[in-house]
Amino acid sequence: MSLAHRLVPARDGRPTLLALHGRGGREDDLLGLAGALDGAGILAPRGPEPQPPGYAWFRHHRVGVPVAESLDRRLAEVAAWLEDAVRREGLAAPLTAVGFSNGGMMAGALAAARPDLVGDVALLSSAYPLPEEVLALGGLRGRRVLASGGEDDPFLPADLAAAGVEAYRRAGAEVTARWHPGGHGIREEEVRELARWLG
Numbered sequence: 001m002s003l004a005h006r007l008v009p010a011r012d013g014r015p016t017l018l019a020l021h022g023r024g025g026r027e028d029d030l031l032g033l034a035g036a037l038d039g040a041g042i043l044a045p046r047g048p049e050p051q052p053p054g055y056a057w058f059r060h061h062r063v064g065v066p067v068a069e070s071l072d073r074r075l076a077e078v079a080a081w082l083e084d085a086v087r088r089e090g091l092a093a094p095l096t097a098v099g100f101s102n103g104g105m106m107a108g109a110l111a112a113a114r115p116d117l118v119g120d121v122a123l124l125s126s127a128y129p130l131p132e133e134v135l136a137l138g139g140l141r142g143r144r145v146l147a148s149g150g151e152d153d154p155f156l157p158a159d160l161a162a163a164g165v166e167a168y169r170r171a172g173a174e175v176t177a178r179w180h181p182g183g184h185g186i187r188e189e190e191v192r193e194l195a196r197w198l199g
Contacts, residue, residue, distance in 0.1 A: 001077045003045040007089060008034040010041030015198075018082070018095040018110075018118060019044040020103030022125075023056040023063075030100065036191045037198065043085060043095070047103070048074055057106035063155050064105075064128035071109065071131070078106060079114045086117065094119035096198065100186060101126050101155065108140070112171065115139035122194055125149040125156055125184050127164035127177070141172030146197045148190045150182035 006027050010016045019030035019042050027046040034042045047055035049070070057078070059070040086093045097118045099107030104126020110118040112134050120143050127147035145168050149156055161179070168175050176197060180189050 001048065001081055003048060003078070003081045005043065005045040005085070006031060007044075008042040011039030014039045014041060016041030016043055016089075016091050016095060018097040018107070020057065020097060020099040020107050021047065021054070022101030022103050023060075024051050024054045025100070025103070026054045030098065033098065033191070033194075037195055040198070041091075043089070043091065045078070045081065045085075047106075048077055056102050058102075060102075064160060066105065066131065068131060068133075071134070075106070075109050075113055075134075079110060079117060082110070082114075082117050093117050096120045096122070098122040098124065098194065099126055100124045101184065104128070105130065108145075108168070109134050111143055112137045112139045115143070120144040120146075121173075122146040122197065123148070123164075124186050124190060124194070125153055127156065127161045127168070129160075129164045129167040130171075135167060135171040138172075140168060143173050144197075145173040145175045146178070146194065147175055148178040148180070148193055150184060150187070151179050152182060153184045155184045 021029040097107035104123040
């Protein structure tokens with residue numbers, strides 16, 4: 001399938017990150033990370049699932065709980081698109097993925113299912129537990145995962161975030177968890193944390 005996307009070229013040998021927007025967002029939402037991360041490239045597709053006012057990566061029963069059939073189908077579609085995009089743009093895979101909210105769940109699922117395409121993962125306000133059958137695919141073993149977000153996030157309560165971090169650790173990922181004052185969004189301290197984590 002074809003996904004609308006934006007590509008900001010990397011500067012001076014910096015890596016290109018796969019940036020996945022949140023539910024109801026668009027491909028432009030995370031482009032600002034390029035400047036904030038000292039010239040990193042950004043490959044930012046649009047989610048394939050219409051979700052007014054924008055798009056999502058798959059359908060949900062409720063926040064953080066995907067419809068399994070939708071997740072499976074969209075995961076296969078996004079992976080196929082990414083495989084083609086990496087080849088077409090001459091990018092070095094696996095890419096590090098940065099996902100916000102719903103986009104973080106897709107980033108983690110891609111890393112679990114296709115470690116040849118997605119390696120390390122930054123989960124911004126998105127440390128939701130992935131379904132066990134996705135975690136069991138094995139691609140997260142040995143991968144670095146950054147989980148960060150707000151301590152007062154109404155869409156990712158502390159107990160759910162803790163369960164997500166534990167699920168990634170059970171899958172073999174090396175998880176760094178950082179929580180900051182605030183709600184559901186990307187704050188300056190999270191971008192600084194992301195820059196340090198990326199090295």
